[in-house]
Amino acid sequence: DGGITQSPKYLFRKEGQNVTLSCEQNLNHDAMYWYRQDPGQGLRLIYYSQIVNDFQKGDIAEGYSVSREKKESFPLTVTSAQKNPTAFYLCASMVNWGEAFFGQGTRLTVV
């Protein structure tokens, strides 16, 4: 089945630690996106990539990093520079002018 897979579903991070969220898609979509969702805030764009080996900052990129070495994969690293990382993270892929397909999300909590 075609789709987009995020892992893990739940992630706990200690203060000062970097963590990486995985996002894989087999839809053959060029564009991939990372969003952060906080209660009452909607979806805020962290980073997006429209082609392999290229990506752009979204509205809240500080404290995050990404890579796009393969078309299928777009991992997000939450670095220690992100002071308030507890949130629900959603990965999506899309064909230009088409619909976005979302993964199931990763809920990150700082402990």
Add this chain to the structure above:
Amino acid sequence: GQQVMQIPQYQHVQEGEDFTTYCNSSTTLSNIQWYKQRPGGHPVFLIQLVKSGEVKKQKRLTFQFGEAKKNSSLHITATQTTDVGTYFCAGEADRGSTLGRLYFGRGTQLTVWP
């Protein structure tokens, strides 16, 4: 910069009542999309509107795209408990440097009392 505003933020209705959420963009959109997110879930695509003045229906849901392609609405007739969730609009900018980027509204969280 590009902004998409959505109102209301919350709506509580009794089962059987109607519900409407509104979306406004600061600039002209190439298309607008609507998504539904159930509690604890992820956003799921509902529909895409492309043409100026377009109206589309899905059973009890009616979607409209304004003539100027800057606003949109989602209307649910006779809500049911299965309609519970957060409804997001997302606009895609006209062709330019932000090609392929969706601008999401903050969403309207719908609660339906039985």
